[in-house]
Amino acid sequence: MKSESTTIKDIALHLNISASTVSRALNNHPEVSPQTRKAVLEAAKKLNYHPNAFAIGLVKNRTRTIGVLMPDITQPFYSSAISGIEDVAVNQGYYVMICQSDESFSKEVNLLHMFNRYRVDGIIVCPATTTDSYQHLEEIVAHTSLVQFDRVIDSITSHKVVSDDYQGAYQAVSHLVKQGYQRVAHIAGPNQLSVSKNRMKGYIEALRDAGHPVNEQYIRHCSLTKEHKRQCASELLELKIPPDAIFTVNDPTAIEVMYVAKQKLLIIPEDIAIVGFDDQAMTPYLDPALTTVGQPSFAMGQTAARLLIDQIETPVGVDLQYTTETFSTQLVVRGSS
Amino acid sequence: MKSESTTIKDIALHLNISASTVSRALNNHPEVSPQTRKAVLEAAKKLNYHPNAFAIGLVKNRTRTIGVLMPDITQPFYSSAISGIEDVAVNQGYYVMICQSDESFSKEVNLLHMFNRYRVDGIIVCPATTTDSYQHLEEIVAHTSLVQFDRVIDSITSHKVVSDDYQGAYQAVSHLVKQGYQRVAHIAGPNQLSVSKNRMKGYIEALRDAGHPVNEQYIRHCSLTKEHKRQCASELLELKIPPDAIFTVNDPTAIEVMYVAKQKLLIIPEDIAIVGFDDQAMTPYLDPALTTVGQPSFAMGQTAARLLIDQIETPVGVDLQYTTETFSTQLVVRGSS
DNA sequence: TTGTAGGCGTTATCAT
DNA sequence: ATGATAACGCCTACAA
Helix, strand or coil: CCCCCCCHHHHHHHHCCCHHHHHHHHCCCCCCCHHHHHHHHHHHHHCCCCCCHHHHHHHHCCCCEEEEEECCCCCHHHHHHHHHHHHHHHHCCCEEEEEECCCCHHHHHHHHHHHHHCCCCEEEECCCCCCCCCHHHHHHHHHCEEEEECCCCCCCCCEEEEECHHHHHHHHHHHHHHCCCCCEEEEECCCCCHHHHHHHHHHHHHHHHCCCCCCHHHEEECCCCHHHHHHHHHHHHCCCCCCCEEEECCHHHHHHHHHHHHHCCCCCCCCCEEEEEECCCCHHHECCCCEEEECCHHHHHHHHHHHHHHHHHCCCCCCCCCCEEEECCEEECCCCC | CCCCCCCHHHHHHHHCCCHHHHHHHHCCCCCCCHHHHHHHHHHHHHCCCCCCHHHHHHHHCCCCEEEEEECCCCCHHHHHHHHHHHHHHHHCCCEEEEEECCCCHHHHHHHHHHHHHCCCCEEEECCCCCCCCCHHHHHHHHHCEEEEECCCCCCCCCEEEEECHHHHHHHHHHHHHHCCCCCEEEEECCCCCHHHHHHHHHHHHHHHHCCCCCCHHHEEECCCCHHHHHHHHHHHHCCCCCCCEEEECCHHHHHHHHHHHHHCCCCCCCCCEEEEEECCCCHHHECCCCEEEECCHHHHHHHHHHHHHHHHHCCCCCCCCCCEEEECCEEECCCCC
């Protein structure tokens, strides 16, 4: 701990005026004389005054702060979304508190409590993979503004921002079929995630619509640890009749598949085609460059922030319509398919 | 805005006891009867009580919160460091506020002000590339605890956490020389960064010690935008006598060099060797896999958090020694050299 | 235009 | 073991 900070009282004392006048000067109230305002501003600078957010939050019961909870800021999709959130929040004069749940349910609950203690004006959350009870989210919806991001829970009523996972998967698989691949496999994410379910649905329907069979053998559910990704890839590639194409739930998984395929000396895309999901910045630099489904993560973050701030600033009484913003995805065809 | 939240007064009213008793019960004070404690805890749960961090911060003048300011959480080095920071902070019961300056000086100053308003107990900061005045950091050092991370400013007295940039660069360049490369170039980062300077020094001394000339033509200073990275790479590769190896200030730059080299149909590492710095998770998956200098970013983050919390919890009066923790780097030799 | 007083939610000190 | 009260820093009627 270091020295105490200066308060408006210090400034008041320094200038021989009252604290309220100082407060008014600092807050651009109209009814304060130009000279006192000037004096106050100068004194504030000189004494290195910084307003105490606690005192202000206490009396105003508003913090101009939004809480963002993502599973893993290490993943480009999320860090880029966060950048989008910050972009609009900062422009609107909001502060952003960023936290990661590390895909842990208990951390998620704890961090949400923290947001609560800090009385954030609103929250943007993407639940952890291990989250299978939604009471904590329901509590939030009851008391503050919430935007669900990427992984959404249907039964929770709030704004939602997602990408069109179904369409993206459908595009990817249709592309593979059109390229002539006969046995398209899918490494899916955890079953309870909306994202996994929708991409799976796109995969299945694209196959159906193309008249291809849906072979259970060619579908793996992956917990998304590195080891499990590799295991799923190995299992698929070691089948008696292995797939000739693999569509994965996201880019990191696709990269592990590429790794395993290369180890087995398979040629991509001749022996095995690979298509990911995300279009992370580094995918063009892989060899071969990865075909993948692009999601506009930055724009999605911007929209989430906009929706949240709109809701925060909606006066009580005005009842608002909750919307689900669905961003269309874009297939980026590169060398791996 | 949504409904009001419950306070200890509400609980007190509900139970017909005083607010102070409620407070004591909630804070595990010894002198409160088991039954009242039990009743309070139940009522708190029932009324969905969450303590107001503002009120507590106001009276305690401590927040158990640390502020983290990084240039760009999108870069794996920083996001992984942040994970390290959170790892120890959360374990010690501290909250973490994460912000990014986007390499902008003014954002950096603003966000530091925000930390100030929120009266964070301490700050971990890695300054933006454009930061060339240090008054804002000096102010922080005067009033609260600070740990400088990765990019450090010598004249600011505080704990510092860095990796051994000199050693890492020296290792990388020595390796290239030993491999028989004759004309080793260097794409450096912005001149004012400690990181850039130390890696440059390692590059120069490794060449000197090996009896190689240091050729100014083979040194580029890069602003680290994508375009400038590519431009630096092109310039080097288009020299009449181009280098046969390039050591870059970080992995993202190395990746751009690889890209440009491939465009020019150069074979890596036969025509041109490339060595990066960071050992980002994806470097093994490039083709060829990138030789690079590993920095223990997660551990560095952990250490930064530990140092900061130690300082925060050091009682006033006890004067503490500021230390600089230097993490050794590790050359990871892969296919690109 | 400026000052006074009360209150925001919590803790800590002093009584009881 | 519990209650009353002041204080933290700031804002905002209300009064002057």
